Amino acid sequence: TGSSRPQRILKAVQKNATKGDPQSVISAIDYYCRHKEWAMNVGDDKGLILDSVLTEVNPSMALELGTYCGYSSVRIARLLSPNSKLITVEFNPAFAAIARQIIAYAGLQDKVTIVEGASGDLIPKMKERFGLKSFDFVFLDHWKDRYVPDTKLLEDCGLLRKGTVLLADNVICPGAPEYLKYVRNNPRYESRYYPSVLEYTKAEDGLEKSVFLG
Ligand SMILES: O=C(NCCNC(=O)c1cc(-c2ccc(F)cc2)cc(O)c1O)c1cc(O)ncn1
Numbered sequence: 001t002g003s004s005r006p007q008r009i010l011k012a013v014q015k016n017a018t019k020g021d022p023q024s025v026i027s028a029i030d031y032y033c034r035h036k037e038w039a040m041n042v043g044d045d046k047g048l049i050l051d052s053v054l055t056e057v058n059p060s061m062a063l064e065l066g067t068y069c070g071y072s073s074v075r076i077a078r079l080l081s082p083n084s085k086l087i088t089v090e091f092n093p094a095f096a097a098i099a100r101q102i103i104a105y106a107g108l109q110d111k112v113t114i115v116e117g118a119s120g121d122l123i124p125k126m127k128e129r130f131g132l133k134s135f136d137f138v139f140l141d142h143w144k145d146r147y148v149p150d151t152k153l154l155e156d157c158g159l160l161r162k163g164t165v166l167l168a169d170n171v172i173c174p175g176a177p178e179y180l181k182y183v184r185n186n187p188r189y190e191s192r193y194y195p196s197v198l199e200y201t202k203a204e205d206g207l208e209k210s211v212f213l214g
């Protein structure tokens with residue numbers, strides 16, 4: 001049996017990036033996925049918006065739902081201040097295994113904790129498991145029909161605080177229409193849409209930034 005797409009992405013990182021250099025890991029993945037084979041990383045266009053929101057929020061505790069190969073984990077962790085942490089949740093063990101290696105190649109393993117399992121099962125256990133009060137930043141990039149139930153779960157588990165920033169990928173493509181309805185019609189959120197393109201394509205996509213108002 002042949003290699004998987006995530007395995008080929010890891011190979012491209014090991015071949016073309018410099019160990020311990022997160023930017024070179026990001027560039028190697030973007031080059032491979034733009035010129036060799038498409039993959040569902042947030043990518044370089046939407047990645048610049050992610051970078052700017054992250055720099056503005058400067059989170060101490062960040063959560064990512066949907067790790068895949070760890071591309072956005074590297075984008076997020078490279079911008080975190082010392083002692084700040086990223087917890088990233090991945091359902092698919094094969095994805096998690098590759099992501100662990102890509103995050104380590106970037107030298108960011110001390111800032112990132114990968115948790116394997118279903119977000120709906122893991123979110124209620126986060127406070128006790130990680131001794132955290134709440135998240136300052138959440139990046140939603142997993143199954144699009146989990147965005148609403150997991151956002152409600154984060155609220156109900158007291159994992160959001162006044163000012164927590166949620167940033168959701170793919171709200172246009174593949175689309176998260178229920179999520180847009182939920183955050184845009186909800187007095188507890190202040191939302192803004194950042195138009196962009198689907199990673200490595202010219203198709204329309206974008207990020208929705210929603211501030212939890214408590
Ligand atoms: O989280 C899991 N998959 C990735 C979710 N992310 C996406 O589905 C996703 C899809 C696309 C996309 C866009 C256009 C197109 F034509 C095909 C795919 C883009 C993106 O940027 C994504 O983020 C997952 C997997 C699994 O096997 N088990 C549990 N969870």
Ligand SMILES: [Mg+2]
Nearest residue numbers: 042141169170
């Ligand atoms: Mg995505």
